Amino acid sequence: MKMNTTIQQRIEQLKEQLNRWSHEYYVEDKPTATDAEYDKAYHELLALEKEHPEFVTADSPTQRVGGEVLEQFQKVTHTNPMLSLSNAFSKEDLEEFDARLRKLTNRAIEYVCELKIDGLSIALTYQNGQLQLGATRGDGTTGEDVTGNVRTIKSVPLSLKEPWNIEVRGECYMPKKSFVALNKSREEEGLEVFANPRNAAAGSLRQLDPKIAAKRNLSVFLYSSPSVEELNVSTQEELLRKMAEIGFVTNPERLKCQTIDEVWNYIETIGAKRQELPYEIDGMVIKVNDFATQEEIGYTVKAPRWAIAYKFPAEEAQTVVRDVEWTVGRTGVVTPTAVMDPVQLAGTTVRRASLHNIDLMKERDIRLEDTVVIHKAGDIIPEVTRVILEKRPATSQPYEFPTTCPVCHEKLEHLEDEVAIRCLNPKCPAQLTEGMSHFVSRNAMNMSGIGPSIIKQFFEEGLVLDVADLYKLTLDQLLELDKIQQKSAENILEAIENSKANSLERLLTGLGIRHVGTKAAKELAQHFENMKALQEASIEQLLEIDGLGDIIAYSVKTYFEQPSVQELIQELQDRGVNMSYLGKTKADSEASGHILSGKTVVLTGTLEQLTRQDAKEKLESLGAKVTGSVSKKTDVVIAGYSAGSKLDKANSLGIEVWSEQQFLDSLA
Ligand code: IVH
Numbered sequence: 001m002k003m004n005t006t007i008q009q010r011i012e013q014l015k016e017q018l019n020r021w022s023h024e025y026y027v028e029d030k031p032t033a034t035d036a037e038y039d040k041a042y043h044e045l046l047a048l049e050k051e052h053p054e055f056v057t058a059d060s061p062t063q064r065v066g067g068e069v070l071e072q073f074q075k076v077t078h079t080n081p082m083l084s085l086s087n088a089f090s091k092e093d094l095e096e097f098d099a100r101l102r103k104l105t106n107r108a109i110e111y112v113c114e115l116k117i118d119g120l121s122i123a124l125t126y127q128n129g130q131l132q133l134g135a136t137r138g139d140g141t142t143g144e145d146v147t148g149n150v151r152t153i154k155s156v157p158l159s160l161k162e163p164w165n166i167e168v169r170g171e172c173y174m175p176k177k178s179f180v181a182l183n184k185s186r187e188e189e190g191l192e193v194f195a196n197p198r199n200a201a202a203g204s205l206r207q208l209d210p211k212i213a214a215k216r217n218l219s220v221f222l223y224s225s226p227s228v229e230e231l232n233v234s235t236q237e238e239l240l241r242k243m244a245e246i247g248f249v250t251n252p253e254r255l256k257c258q259t260i261d262e263v264w265n266y267i268e269t270i271g272a273k274r275q276e277l278p279y280e281i282d283g284m285v286i287k288v289n290d291f292a293t294q295e296e297i298g299y300t301v302k303a304p305r306w307a308i309a310y311k312f313p314a315e316e317a318q319t320v321v322r323d324v325e326w327t328v329g330r331t332g333v334v335t336p337t338a339v340m341d342p343v344q345l346a347g348t349t350v351r352r353a354s355l356h357n358i359d360l361m362k363e364r365d366i367r368l369e370d371t372v373v374i375h376k377a378g379d380i381i382p383e384v385t386r387v388i389l390e391k392r393p394a395t396s397q398p399y400e401f402p403t404t405c406p407v408c409h410e411k412l413e414h415l416e417d418e419v420a421i422r423c424l425n426p427k428c429p430a431q432l433t434e435g436m437s438h439f440v441s442r443n444a445m446n447m448s449g450i451g452p453s454i455i456k457q458f459f460e461e462g463l464v465l466d467v468a469d470l471y472k473l474t475l476d477q478l479l480e481l482d483k484i485q486q487k488s489a490e491n492i493l494e495a496i497e498n499s500k501a502n503s504l505e506r507l508l509t510g511l512g513i514r515h516v517g518t519k520a521a522k523e524l525a526q527h528f529e530n531m532k533a534l535q536e537a538s539i540e541q542l543l544e545i546d547g548l549g550d551i552i553a554y555s556v557k558t559y560f561e562q563p564s565v566q567e568l569i570q571e572l573q574d575r576g577v578n579m580s581y582l583g584k585t586k587a588d589s590e591a592s593g594h595i596l597s598g599k600t601v602v603l604t605g606t607l608e609q610l611t612r613q614d615a616k617e618k619l620e621s622l623g624a625k626v627t628g629s630v631s632k633k634t635d636v637v638i639a640g641y642s643a644g645s646k647l648d649k650a651n652s653l654g655i656e657v658w659s660e661q662q663f664l665d666s667l668a
Pocket of ligand 1: 082083084085114116117119120121223303304
């Protein structure tokens with residue numbers, strides 16, 4: 001009994017600590033724990049909970065992705081309807097809005113301006129301080145219960161410090177970077193791309209499998225609550241402050257204004273820096289600050305009269321499509337890019353725009369010489385929105401899609417369930433060169449000096465047929481290539497030679513197994529420790545890895561079943577490529593006991609005996625966190641020769657400084 005109380009107390013302590021660290025990281029953006037510290041505590045909690053399932057509670061950080069796969073979402077009726085907003089498109093519209101409110105109330109009004117986040121609105125209900133329900137807006141009266149997915153959003157607290165019974169509302173969104181990365185990988189997979197971060201967020205929140213939603217990196221900003229009485233606040237400004245105090249993420253960017261001139265200035269300021277924000281906004285929401293005044297002004301059936309949404313004009317431009325280029329990627333997917341007359345759009349000159357896939361091109365009926373409207377998806381990627389049919393030349397013909405690969409000229413296939421066309425020829429030079437670029441890239445085998453033009457020559461000259469052939473290249477062969485000098489040829493051979501000693505996860509990344517990126521490669525290498533064990537692993541054994549799903553397991557299994565893959569791996573092994581995991585196993589690195597384990601370390605200056613990457617990997621395998629800049633949070637700076645400002649800063653902050661040799665000695 002005594003024993004159980006102690007275990008329960010430890011579980012409580014770990015939960016509290018992990019939730020606090022997570023809050024500092026995701027909500028306050030001020031992390032105090034290193035990734036290694038977090039992982040260590042998380043795994044301790046996981047182990048204790050596995051032994052004592054009776055102590056697992058819904059607010060445990062291990063339970064964020066505990067939700068089951070659903071057949072469909074349950075409908076939920078909102079206790080207070082989730083209204084929408086009326087729109088303003090100009091300063092005049094805002095002036096009219098202000099005049100209306102002044103007339104209604106007979107006084108000047110104070111406003112709070114907030115960014116209009118381009119996502120989808122959600123409502124979070126807490127009972128007794130525990131997250132009970134996460135719901136979409138739906139039609140405003142009835143939404144969908146997406147609790148399982150909302151629980152995977154790291155910035156949503158699962159429990160509050162006090163037993164509040166409240167509902168808070170806000171916007172769920174996908175950061176621009178995550179949107180770009182998601183679409184890039186979907187394009188490579190031949191899947192449909194999302195038109196913008198809002199659709200991507202909505203699509204992710206409406207996933208029936210919370211495991212998929214969890215991978216989509218969603219976030220929230222909360223901005224309203226029907227529970228203002230419980231929260232004891234009387235203005236929007238106080239509400240936002242109170243919500244932040246309780247532990248919700250609120251957007252730090254907002255301004256209290258007394259006049260529409262002030263509001264307009266703020267709109268212009270934000271408009272000018274809109275591109276730099278890490279999330280997409282589509283305007284500004286202007287709200288009456290005082291709640292009593294809000295009630296006095298009241299509502300229409302659809303929207304409050306006391307707020308208005310100013311919408312930024314859509315950033316669009318017109319240009320003419322002159323050509324369509326088709327490129328073959330590593331997985332054989334053939335993607336179209338429009339080549340257009342140069343045009344200015346949201347701060348850059350745009351000449352090319354992704355057309356994503358053949359289905360999208362057909363749907364939008366994009367033809368050569370068409371005048372098109374372009375915009376930037378996620379504020380970053382130029383895309384063709386639509387064709388201006390009135391400007392279509394009379395002689396225009398539907399675009400003729402390629403039926404053969406632009407590189408190897410084999411027939412292209414339009415597979416069922418895919419929006420893309422694929423070249424299925426495994427020997428297609430484009431796929432081979434792309435695959436080799438991936439193999440030598442920094443995150444994979446890290447062979448610096450081997451760029452796309454050299455790889456192209458390798459194939460053209462018949463020096464290589466596959467990645468194993470890289471390991472039999474000779475100096476004489478390299479010197480015969482175009483534009484390669486003695487020194488760079490030697491460097492290339494050295495980089496190839498050094499790569500033989502890489503830890504297994506780099507090879508796994510480099511092989512380009514579908515769905516296996518650097519993260520999954522590391523998990524696989526750490527778990528199976530050598531290639532042979534991985535090659536022989538069954539689906540069940542693969543699924544033993546925490547967080548590794550069916551799709552990756554199936555892809556790994558089918559990859560290693562191919563005779564050509566088995567031959568390739570044998571060849572790599574015969575040429576001396578390491579097939580083992582050289583880092584610490586999870587358990588080892590947690591218990592490494594090295595003096596730098598759990599410390600935050602900065603590398604600066606030129607290292608003589610190690611490359612930066614090696615030093616970083618060594619440190620990480622000891623459980624240290626390597627960061628780029630020196631601050632009060634830095635524990636140790638490792639300085640090579642000609643170290644500059646970072647070393648000065650470390651000295652001025654009194655931070656411990658080590659030489660490269662001291663670091664190497666500590667490893668001995
Ligand atoms: S307040 C009564 N504040 O914009 C409606 N909405 O066009 C309360 N939105 O449905 C909404 N950022 O999804 C509010 N700071 C913000 C917002 C915001 C984005 C969305 C919200 C709303 C839509 C209306």
